[in-house]
Amino acid sequence: MNQNSKQERFMLLFKPLQPRLERYALTLTRDRDEAKDVVGETVLKAFEHFEQLREEQAFLSFLFTIATRVIQQRKFRRADRMSENQIEDLFENYTAPDVAYDIQMLYEQLDKLPADMRDALVMAEITGLSHKEIQEIQGGSLTAVKVRIFRAKRKLAKLMGSTLYDEDVGVQSLALSGEE
Template sequence: MLKRSRFEMRFTPYQQRLYGYAVAMTGDRDSARDLLHDCVARAAAAHNRPADEPAFRAWLFTIMRNLWIDQVRASQRRTLAIEALSDAALDMPVALESVAVNAFAVRQAFELLSHDHREVLALVDISGFTYQEAAHLLGVPSGTIMSRISRARQVLAKLLADDEPTIVSLSRATREK
């Protein structure tokens, strides 16, 4: 028989309450299960967990709340992007083609960036993390995030301003050997 981990023993008493909280926030049991799973994964991976039980419980609920906020923000960004694309398509059929071409150009330029630049842009500009959050996630000082973001944006802008089209391999593996 497998022995339960210390984390599992501490987490189990709060599992039903966390699930109820997730259902209340999401309004959907499937989404709530996904949110609970993400919360467990985030908490289990944490290196520093609060020692006393009231702080541990509050910490778990804070993790869940923050994950929910991140999901809502991401959903809002997707909705705004879809609405913008829909408005552009209604206003001018040619505008949609231009948006698609621009999106393709940005995607190609993004693929040409170094791993560090892609990673930091994905966290801050695409996923909406603050510099502090990105620094914490990557385990680097926030100044490093600021300089990487600045350099990555400069390189991306230069790539997009280049008049010569660049062909990007469909497989990143062939480029990063």
């Protein structure tokens, strides 16, 4: 396959997933510049290894697996935590202090979840991936993904101070729904 047709095929698959990938990266990095870097590095690695992709239906899994690894590698390399300015920048679009506080608390508590639970929850509730898509990315069974998400929601609710866990109440109401 020549370089132009490879690039065209790649972009055809990537474009519809770009907003979800950006939202996923922003949610896990909590820094716009860092998220852009993660997306850029993910796209570069995905394009470099695009020939290894056997089925185009697996592209979403391929892309999010790379993104997850890039984020994990960057977290290991970066020793410093978010500065107060970065946190303020994240919430600059919100005028209600209680909403900004709730979101900040949500992100702090998300960090306390085991990585596989946190990633599954973020992919399901914030990025909007289906359980099947998450299973393709994380591996394991579909039931394991559902259990991971359920346990993550329950643990997050407990960490957030909720004494009752309502299955119908997800973190989506606290998510950065305006980020697309």
